[in-house]
Amino acid sequence: PPQQALTIALMLVRDACILLFFSFARDNKRAAGAAMLYLIVLDMLLPFLAGVAGMDPLRYFLLPFEAGHNPWGSTLVMTLHLSAALWLVNWRLRNDAQQ
Numbered sequence: 001p002p003q004q005a006l007t008i009a010l011m012l013v014r015d016a017c018i019l020l021f022f023s024f025a026r027d028n029k030r031a032a033g034a035a036m037l038y039l040i041v042l043d044m045l046l047p048f049l050a051g052v053a054g055m056d057p058l059r060y061f062l063l064p065f066e067a068g069h070n071p072w073g074s075t076l077v078m079t080l081h082l083s084a085a086l087w088l089v090n091w092r093l094r095n096d097a098q099q
Contacts, residue, residue: 003071010078017085024092
């Protein structure tokens with residue numbers, strides 16, 4: 001369905017924003033490594049731990065690609081993720097511009 005493609009596209013842009021957040025830091029020598037670590041934690045470790053702990057709503061919020069869920073709900077969740085990532089990039093740019 002087209003909603004699933006949109007959700008994946010939003011996730012890719014969110015991941016790119018996370019990389020930008022670390023790349024725009026003053027000490028950005030390890031930006032790619034830090035971004036990869038955070039993406040592994042965000043996309044794999046936290047959903048796994050939430051699933052093991054029986055926190056299915058939290059698991060769905062962290063990784064909204066569950067079968068049987070509303071596809072528009074998944075798009076909404078990933079839009080929230082992207083909004084947070086864009087806010088972080090904006091914060092980084094404004095914070096560095098002031099210093």
